[in-house]
Amino acid sequence: MSTPRLSSKLDALPATLDMIAGFDPSSIATALARGGARGALAVGSGGSVVAAEYFLRCRDSLGFGLTSVATPMQVVTDHFALASTPVWLFSAGGDNPDVSAAAKAAIDRGCRDINIVTRNAAGAAAALVSKCGGHVHVVPVADEKDGYLATHSLLSMTASLLMASAMVSRESVASPSPLEVISARLAASRNPGERIRLAEKWQGIRKSDTLVIAGDTLLRPVACLLDTSFWEASICPVQTTDLRNLAHGRHAWFHHRTDETVLLALTGSSSRSTWRAIEGALPEGLRRVSIDYGTCGRLANILGLIDGLAVIEAVGDVLSIDPGKPGIGEFGRAIYDDRSLETLAHELPASVRHKRAAIAKADSAPPENLSLLTICSARFQDLEQALVGGVVFDYDGTIVSTEDRFKVPDQAIIDQLVRLHRLGVKIGIATGRGGSAGDDLRKVLPPDVLPSIIIGYYNGGHIRTADVDIDLDPPAANPAIAATVTWLNKQDELFLEKTFKARPVQICIDRHRLRYPFRFALDVARCPQIESGEVRISESGHSFDIIPSSSTKTTVVEAIRSVAGDGKGVLCFGDSGSSSGNDHALLSHAYGISVGEVCGAPNGCWSLFGSTITGPTALLRALSALVASSSGEIRLDVSALKLDRQ
Template structure:
């Protein structure tokens, strides 16, 4: 016997299968069914990557929705929001640095639901997932130490998913049937005559050969098992593809190296004819080994993985390598135990991921900038240490949601503004709106507050206190705005509905009235006042605002700053912090906080919570954290914000 370690593991697999006679797959079935009609991420590396692929196939057979399979590193280094995505993490031990990194990242990216499938109740990943409100599914194994290749842990994860999917299918075949089928295949795989037969069919294999695994896409779990195991055991070279991708250029390898190549064809009902067409055209001397797995369903894939383990054992026997203990370099354990991915996950809290996404969108990162996590940490430090004397708020998307901008602000927001005013905080508003903003504020704020609140209407173009009705006290007309309105009146080609709002110091164009909304700033370059630098254009969540070049929301900040003692800072809140957004200038300083978009400049606009909490919800959390200090100043109570991980 040349593979004593792997063979012993395979011979003992029935003991793990027996544990499933008493296994309750119900909770796992509920978790699977809960993901219906949603995208899921399935995460694993090494042997767990095989289980991750099997979940994808299981979800596909149940019609639950698309599944993307990734490694932990892909999960950590991606940064888009996962609030509509379920994430499944697979880790046998649940205690390696990459599993911990993935578990941290998935909560930072605000996944809808998080599930961990593991054999270990005490792993670091278990603590992170349970601590974050996720669900841990413990699967039974008879031998918790897999050895070098995943065997018992792989079998356990696959069988658990198979039984759970049967329960979730609403047309179950029954656990007894499924477990009986697996037991029969295990018996066949371990039969000496069968082992000898597989070895005989692969007897021409050499360590210098390349194994080309060309598979049915519905057999990805088996393809990944073979690819992973051949690589990890250093049996020979391996390349994995599907039949038609093989036909698109990869056949060149077969032409130039046919004497050094063995093709593994993994077929099923849908791809037998495809493989036959290719097989009939391949050179007769090219070695090939075909494995057919019928319908490639859940049970077929589970059986295929038992076959795959038998193939790896046979390859090891032929080549004189024990895949269960092939030997590794001294550096191997150090590489496996390296914490760099976990360190990276720690350096990417939600606000840093949010900023990374904005930088990626604009493709604008300056390599001279400090690392983002250091910049983000410094901004938090500056906010934590600031004595705050004032706060300036955008209105739409900040005080009220963009969708609910025609409704009054929530009472909770109003109550916090009143509390902070009584605590001595100077409050102002900077909005793209006209008189409607003041009208709404006069409904919710006490009359004695209003004369002390400056409002910069029309993006700061008309500054009045909140007690003044600007529909009665109108701003003088700006000639550049008047000329711009005339230009727009002549450009009906830009509109689906030729309509816009023209006020003395601002023009507002609703995006849904434009023929090509996102091209409008480019089209606008032909406007003479814009070309001359007399007006500028800014975007919000629903419209474009065209204002005189001198108009700025910062006029409200300056008005409050002039009345504050030296050393007191002004917080600024808005939601349109991207470079063309109408809150960009307001938010791009150390005390600016976005509750929506951020810009692509590392030292520009940032949020506190990332993309997960936005608008009035995020604002309310921050307002509640503004508390009087022991010396009578107002500071941000960071402990109440939930930013510590």
């Protein structure tokens, strides 16, 4: 044989299978079941991506939610939140910088259910997962050194998932048992006669040939193993697709390169008829091999992986290549050991990720000269150095959550407002609401605090102190708002239900009453008062506000600044910081802090905690960090926020 390194690894696989027979997969089963109907993200690179694909097959066969397979780089650079998504990392040693980067990124993206399947409990990635309260699933291997291609770790990971899936399915175990079937397949694949037969089957393949793998979609783990290993061992070029996608143009390769192509069809009960139709139409001289795996279930896929390893060995023998030690250039180790992805993960703390996501949403370009991390660090430094004389808050989504906006604020928030007032901090509230905000505050704030709190009702269109009931002191009617109400009443096509709140200086329209809420701003642009600039539209989390152009929440900021004292900064908190949000102007400055959306401008609105901690929860953490220094000055103790800024 020409494959001594790979062959020795494959010969020893039964020892790992024996260890699996005594392994308790209940922790993996528990984590699998916990994911249930939720979507999941499986992460792997190199040989471990095969285990990730097998994990997908297990979840699919159990009827669980959609599973995506990603590389570590995708996990680091993607934007979507992972708070409700279980993340599964697969890594034999768990020590390469890429899997560590993926672990950190998943944590920073808010993942609350992170798992790693590995043979190495002491790996760097396992340490990160364990530290954040995740789950480390250590699987046994007889040989801790896989060699160049994944062998023992791959068998251990997939067989452990097979056993765990059987637990979750609660179906009775067939006889012979799955492990007995796997053992028999391993033994057959190591039989000298079978190895010779398989090598003869692949005898005609050349290094210059292209191997096209066309597979049943339920056999993705097997196709992935072959694709990955053929490339990694530099056996020959590979193109992988499914059987029907092959028919959409890729068949042209067979026409032009019939003599330079080998087709491997991986089929099952659902794809046999498709393969028969394709095979019957193929050029006569095209070399082809087909392997059928019945229902393509969990056990069948592991048998396919064993067969795949045998094929890799056989083709390596034909071409005099040892896939277990094919030889790599001097640059290969440098590429593998590169830590740039790990560095990038550390340069993307939650606040930077949040801003990157907003930039992506706006499809705008970040600054070329300054990194977002640099801008973020400078912003935190400004906040840290500020002498705080006043604080201005949005109300809905900030002091109270959007869901609980009809309730009074939590006592913990009230306690912080009172504490800051006693410390001499001037407090303002800039809200799109009318008198209900003041009504609720008067229910929970001490009477002596109320006269000192300035409230800008109707997005700053009516300024009064919190002790004043504006139902008894309403704002004067704005003619442009009245004219806009008249116009809206004639626009039946805009509404599912033409009901909105028309106040003297503001119109409030709930999103759910609109026929096309996402184009509402465009639809009302033809309103004469909007065209003339007399009124403008702004958004909050649940509604659109139409207000006089002179109304702005920054009016409250100016009122607080005038009484905060010379040289004192005014911090501003809100949740609708996007470019169209009604807190955008309030937050787009050095002392603005979003507890919700941020805008796509690099130097615009930022958050402290990213998208993982928002609303009153984020506000409470920030307020708790506003403390008096030894000299009596109020500062934001950024260190108390426990932000990951590195």
